[in-house]
Amino acid sequence: MAQQGTSDVLDPTPAAAPRPGRAPSVEPDGGATLLAWAARMREEQRAWRDDSGHVHVFRHADVQQVLSDPATFSSDTVGRLSGGEKKAPRGTLLLLDPPLHGKMRRLVSKAFTPGLIAGLEPWITELTGELLDAVTGDRFDLVDALANPLPVTVIARMLGVPTQDRELFQGWADQLLSTDPEDPESVRRMEETAVTITAYLQGFIEARREEPRADLLGTLVGAEVDGERLEDEDIASFATLLLLAGHITTSVLVGNALICLDSDPDLLAKVRADRSLIPAVIEETLRLRPPFTRIERVTTTTTTVAGLEVGPDTLVHLWLLAANRDERVFEAPDAFRPDRANARQAAFGHGIHYCIGAPLARLEGRIALEALLDRFTGIRVDPTVRLSWHGTNVFGARHLPLCVERA
Ligand code: HEM
Numbered sequence: 001m002a003q004q005g006t007s008d009v010l011d012p013t014p015a016a017a018p019r020p021g022r023a024p025s026v027e028p029d030g031g032a033t034l035l036a037w038a039a040r041m042r043e044e045q046r047a048w049r050d051d052s053g054h055v056h057v058f059r060h061a062d063v064q065q066v067l068s069d070p071a072t073f074s075s076d077t078v079g080r081l082s083g084g085e086k087k088a089p090r091g092t093l094l095l096l097d098p099p100l101h102g103k104m105r106r107l108v109s110k111a112f113t114p115g116l117i118a119g120l121e122p123w124i125t126e127l128t129g130e131l132l133d134a135v136t137g138d139r140f141d142l143v144d145a146l147a148n149p150l151p152v153t154v155i156a157r158m159l160g161v162p163t164q165d166r167e168l169f170q171g172w173a174d175q176l177l178s179t180d181p182e183d184p185e186s187v188r189r190m191e192e193t194a195v196t197i198t199a200y201l202q203g204f205i206e207a208r209r210e211e212p213r214a215d216l217l218g219t220l221v222g223a224e225v226d227g228e229r230l231e232d233e234d235i236a237s238f239a240t241l242l243l244l245a246g247h248i249t250t251s252v253l254v255g256n257a258l259i260c261l262d263s264d265p266d267l268l269a270k271v272r273a274d275r276s277l278i279p280a281v282i283e284e285t286l287r288l289r290p291p292f293t294r295i296e297r298v299t300t301t302t303t304t305v306a307g308l309e310v311g312p313d314t315l316v317h318l319w320l321l322a323a324n325r326d327e328r329v330f331e332a333p334d335a336f337r338p339d340r341a342n343a344r345q346a347a348f349g350h351g352i353h354y355c356i357g358a359p360l361a362r363l364e365g366r367i368a369l370e371a372l373l374d375r376f377t378g379i380r381v382d383p384t385v386r387l388s389w390h391g392t393n394v395f396g397a398r399h400l401p402l403c404v405e406r407a
Contacts, residue, residue, distance in 0.1 A: 021051030047306035073297035091238030151250035160215025252396030287345035378405030
């Protein structure tokens with residue numbers, strides 16, 4: 001494919017200046033301010049302490065180094081930052097450290113083997129077709145029609161709960177996602193949602209205790225860690241994690257791929273003519289617009305982070321968005337070039353917590369793009385609608401209005 005460099009699609013409206021001492025948000029300008037800030041920080045301040053004392057890291061090598069050292073940089077942000085008062089349930093893989101993390105990850109990875117994920121392809125293709133069948137007319141919102149329901153339904157099916165309940169899941173996922181950790185009321189609502197999810201799953205968990213089944217809930221019900229069965233809360237917390245980690249990320253990936261292709265009509269035409277280019281488009285979308293802008297770790301001891309000495313129990317924000325545009329690793333990093341070598345893109349993290357759902361997300365992204373290109377002879381992001389964006393942690397549009405043409 002030719003080297004088609006295109007700049008990002010960003011809202012040209014100037015954003016309100018970010019509060020000094022705080023990182024800017026993706027809102028209100030689609031990330032223009034955030035990207036400019038991250039680029040400047042990457043060059044001028046390898047590590048930066050914000051006004052809450054949190055440390056931010058921007059360069060690819062520094063992000064990788066932190067993620068490669070789980071003994072010094074713990075994932076247990078909940079436990080450590082609450083002074084041990086709170087404890088992450090055992091299903092919350094993302095918040096666990098070794099050795100428990102490895103034990104839980106081995107357990108759940110049984111549901112994410114390449115063979116099992118590839119085996120989902122026919123069903124995901126059918127589901128995608130059904131969702132697009134419901135679209136009428138020549139304008140629709142990609143997020144409502146496809147990007148949101150697709151990953152939510154896939155997670156429901158993997159767990160083994162009725163896929164018709166996806167609207168319930170969707171509501172919970174939205175609620176979990178809107179949590180602001182600094183607002184006690186919002187944290188209380190998140191805890192309430194976790195209780196609701198546990199109550200919903202209870203019946204399914206009990207049914208599997210009576211009659212084993214091969215779905216993910218069944219696997220977890222039958223599993224033992226250190227000779228002990230998992231508690232219902234542990235199992236429910238894993239389901240909640242999947243909703244949080246696997247839903248909005250995949251949804252935003254589909255939307256971001258459309259945004260990237262929309263900015264380069266020649267490239268879109270090439271991909272339409274040669275569908276084998278789709279995986280490279282997905283990968284470059286993940287690099288340029290990683291769904292999670294950043295992830296967090298907390299120090300276990302006094303250490304040096306990107307040249308800055310920090311004490312124990314310091315929250316460290318690792319900017320995947322900045323690492324993925326580090327010119328030390330990616331040439332012309334702001335250009336969308338699916339033909340570049342981007343195996344080092346960091347959208348799925350790195351090290352022991354590397355995204356377990358990455359093959360599934362790539363599969364869903366590919367199927368979604370293929371289905372859209374099959375069905376519509378023309379696809380454009382509606383230029384008349386101003387896009388609204390997620391907040392700091394998620395890099396993507398809340399809604400993506402498309403104008404389409406059919407054969
Ligand atoms: C484009 C889509 C996705 C992106 C960008 C993404 C991103 C990530 C990242 C960055 C991490 C590492 C977090 C850390 O180290 O703190 C992660 C972990 C994880 N992801 Fe994904 N994810 C995606 C899709 C999925 C899907 C579809 C699932 C499952 C249905 C999933 C399940 C998980 C789980 C369970 C973990 C925790 C793994 C561990 O701690 O060992 N993700 N994801």
